Amino acid sequence: MxxxxxxxxxxxxxxxxxxxxxxxxxxxxxxxxxxxxxxxxxxxxxxxxxxxxxxxxxxxxxxxxxxxxxxxxxxxxxxxxxxxxxxxxxxxxxxxxxxxxxxxxxxxxxxxxxxxxxxxxxxxxxxxxxxxxxxxxxxxxxAIVAPKGQVWQEKLVFRKSGGAVTVDNPTPFYITLTGMTRQTQKQGGGAIGGFQPLMLKPKSSESLKLHDTGMNSFVITYINDYGGHPELRFACNGNVCTAVPEKK
CATH class of the missing domain: 2.60.40.10 (Immunoglobulins)
Incomplete structure (x- = not known):
């Protein structure tokens, strides 16, 4: 706001x-x-x-x-x-x-x-x-309303290539990212330099200008429908990083 x-x-x-x-x-x-x-x-x-x-x-x-x-x-x-x-x-x-x-x-x-x-x-x-x-x-x-409790932000995919990072949003939803850290805030955070908050359009990709692209895992913070700021961990397999959903 x-x-x-x-x-x-x-x-x-x-x-x-x-x-x-x-x-x-x-x-x-x-x-x-x-x-x-x-x-x-x-x-x-x-x-x-x-x-x-x-x-x-x-x-x-x-x-x-x-x-x-x-x-x-x-x-x-x-x-x-x-x-x-x-x-x-x-x-x-x-x-x-x-x-x-x-x-x-x-x-x-x-x-x-x-x-x-x-x-x-x-x-x-x-x-x-x-x-x-x-x-x-x-x-x-x-037609695109997701089931209650579904976290569509988990469908984001980060791709590392030549020192650059691209984030793909395959969903039909706007997704706003407000933070990118090495660990969760409870674990101490650790902001990844160069990250700037952004809103991803549905079915789009954006390039991130990060100072460090060598991380094997990281945590993003996003804004949900209620204005909350949940965290979501991602793990990298080679140059592709996908979400690690929390166990329920």
């Missing part, structure tokens, strides 16, 4: 927008990612106004993979609402008929945006802070 602080500085009618390193959101979201299974009429996201004194407006919209605002094949309702102090509310995402034109053999990714709009200050020379939150929204066709 990305949070973008926005500063509104008002003085003698002058408005300035800037980005600050940190800020606390008044309007918060109940998750860091969302999954819309295609046979659902809609999905609901819960929001809350953490401010105990002031009402805030909550503005919501969707963007496509190119970060362009859209109103189909998915739409947000309501796009703008007032949330009273310490109160909760709901944002619903529903599909339009155009959703039937989305690929049915793989996921599609969108971005849900939530921007808080503070009440107008009655004072001059006042700096107002606001946050814009963005999370990934995955549209998942019913």
């Amino acid at each position: 990305n949070k973008h602080p926005i500063t509104l500085l008002t003085a003698a009618g002058l408005a300035l927008t800037a980005v600050l390193p940190t800020a606390d959101a008044a309007i918060s979201l109940d998750r860091t990612r969302a999954v819309y299974v295609s046979d659902a009429k809609s999905i609901s996201l819960n929001i809350v106004n953490e401010n105990k004194e002031l009402p805030f407006l909550a503005q919501s919209w969707l963007e496509n993979e190119q970060h362009q605002k859209i109103t189909s094949p998915l739409v947000v309702l309501p796009p703008l609402q007032r949330v009273e102090p310490s109160e909760r509310s709901v944002v619903r995402i529903t599909k339009t008929p155009e959703a039937d034109r989305l690929p049915q053999d793989r996921e599609s990714v969108f971005y849900f945006n939530l921007r808080e709009i503070p009440p107008k200050s009655t004072k001059t020379n006042v700096m107002q802070l606001a946050l814009q939150t963005q999370i990934k929204l995955f549209y998942r066709p019913k």
Whole structure:
């Protein structure tokens, strides 16, 4: 989940927008990612106004993979609402008929945006802070929904060739990798230099620029549907590295 602080500085009618390193959101979201299974009429996201004194407006919209605002094949309702102090509310995402034109053999990714709009200050020379939150929204066709408990990240394959490493994602799902270490975190971790977090598209391959490609085993950290960060061990047989599923 990305949070973008926005500063509104008002003085003698002058408005300035800037980005600050940190800020606390008044309007918060109940998750860091969302999954819309295609046979659902809609999905609901819960929001809350953490401010105990002031009402805030909550503005919501969707963007496509190119970060362009859209109103189909998915739409947000309501796009703008007032949330009273310490109160909760709901944002619903529903599909339009155009959703039937989305690929049915793989996921599609969108971005849900939530921007808080503070009440107008009655004072001059006042700096107002606001946050814009963005999370990934995955549209998942019913035909590819995996059985409950299945870890499709285990199907990833890493291939070493000439000092380079390529990761293959044969699945119909987006897979986000956030870490690559020599051991699990409980065993001490040990980050592999050069690794950068990435999101693998369905049925795609990506090259990793690692400083060390001689490892015989390693551990990846990925993000699951619930925003958790499980670890998954891989073992190499020659130049091909595959997952070692945990015993259940």
